[in-house]
Every structure is written in C-alpha cells, then in structure tokens.
Amino acid sequence: MTLCLDIHTHHPAPQPQAVVAVSFQDFQPMDGQLYSIGIHPWTTTGPMPSKEDWETFERLAQLPEVVAIGECGVDKLKGGPMFKQLIVMNKQIEISEKLHKPLIIHDVKAHDVIVGLKRDLNPSQKWLVHGFRGKPTVVKMLTDAGIYLSFGEKFNPESLPLVPKNMLLAETDESSLTIEEIIANLSASFGYDITELIAQNTQDFLLSKD
Numbered sequence: 001m002t003l004c005l006d007i008h009t010h011h012p013a014p015q016p017q018a019v020v021a022v023s024f025q026d027f028q029p030m031d032g033q034l035y036s037i038g039i040h041p042w043t044t045t046g047p048m049p050s051k052e053d054w055e056t057f058e059r060l061a062q063l064p065e066v067v068a069i070g071e072c073g074v075d076k077l078k079g080g081p082m083f084k085q086l087i088v089m090n091k092q093i094e095i096s097e098k099l100h101k102p103l104i105i106h107d108v109k110a111h112d113v114i115v116g117l118k119r120d121l122n123p124s125q126k127w128l129v130h131g132f133r134g135k136p137t138v139v140k141m142l143t144d145a146g147i148y149l150s151f152g153e154k155f156n157p158e159s160l161p162l163v164p165k166n167m168l169l170a171e172t173d174e175s176s177l178t179i180e181e182i183i184a185n186l187s188a189s190f191g192y193d194i195t196e197l198i199a200q201n202t203q204d205f206l207l208s209k210d
Contacts, residue, residue: 003199013033034065044085119145148169
C-alpha cells in the first residue's frame with residue numbers, strides 16, 4: 001500500500017501519496033484516491049451556501065474516500081466579511097464532528113480566531129492548519145491548543161523544530177515540488193530524514209476519532 005505523505009494538495013488526481021483538496025461542487029472521486037472537501041473562505045465574497053448546498057456537502061462528505069473536511073477557515077486579508085467566513089467555517093466544523101473526520105484549516109492572520117473557536121467548541125476531531133509559515137510564537141499558540149501544523153515549500157526554519165514531533169505534517173498544496181522534495185527540505189532542517197515520521201503522523205491524523 002502506498003504511504004500517504006501529502007496531507008494537502010490541489011494537484012489533480014491521481015495523487016497516490018496525497019489527500020486531494022477540492023470544493024464540494026468540483027468533487028468527482030477517482031477510485032483509490034483520498035480527498036478532503038470543503039468551502040474555502042475566499043468563496044464567501046459571493047452568495048452563502050444554501051440549505052441544499054449543505055445537504056449535498058454532507059452527503060458527499062460521508063463517502064469513504066473523503067477522509068477530511070476542508071480546507072475551510074478564516075482569512076483576514078481575502079474573502080467575504082468575517083461574519084460570513086465564520087458561519088461557513090462553523091458549519092464545516094459541525095460536519096467534521098458529526099462525521100468523525102478531521103478538519104483542514106486555511107488560516108491567514110486569524111490564529112487568535114482559530115484558537116478561540118477550538119477553545120470554545122472543544123471539538124473531538126483533530127484540527128490542522130495547513131501551509132504554516134508563521135513565527136515560533138504562533139507555533140506555540142496553535143500547538144498548545146492541540147492544533148496540528150503542516151509545512152510546505154515555504155516555511156519558517158525557526159518555527160519548524162518547535163512543533164511537537166507528533167503534530168508535524170507535510171504538504172505540496174500548489175507547489176511544483178514533489179512531496180518527497182518538500183520532505184527532504186524539511187528533513188535538512190532537522191538534520192535527519194523525517195519521511196517515516198510524516199507517514200506515521202499523517203496516518204494518525206486521518207484516523208477517525210469517535
């Protein structure tokens with residue numbers, strides 16, 4: 001069985017080592033591919049999802065090839081008004097909890113909001129902030145709240161070693177680098193190969209928690 005090393009990519013399937021992130025409207029599953037489906041905060045500039053949209057979302061999210069919900073989240077630099085972003089985010093948290101599937105989060109300048117939601121809602125499912133590039137102080141803020149972090153092509157080398165080893169994941173997102181190249185870059189910062197660690201952490205993150 002192929003190891004899943006890439007927790008978040010927007011490259012089209014097939015991606016045998018990756019969880020492919022798509023909007024629920026664009027979801028056309030391919031046999032053997034793992035997916036996350038979500039509603040991105042950037043889409044909140046338009047009409048809010050309808051009751052029928054949410055029903056379709058939840059029906060698709062129940063499929064076994066959908067292993068996570070997202071990406072969803074909060075972006076203070078782009079997207080609709082904050083109240084709209086939070087309504088859409090909260091609904092996806094609700095679906096994550098109902099279906100026992102982890103949450104993949106887009107977080108831009110909104111660490112305080114994400115941590116506040118985690119504290120107030122006390123979800124049973126794992127949360128991950130993808131594409132983390134933040135400062136060491138933000139690493140502590142998020143990981144102290146129990147939020148996993150995923151690193152891609154661009155990252156802060158001062159932050160990387162501060163992530164608890166069991167909360168560290170890797171991703172390609174939209175990078176032209178392969179996941180092997182990204183993990184090699186992360187490994188170089190540590191001074192040893194973290195491929196097996198990433199594989200184990202990815203498996204653990206994707207295991208449902210009832």
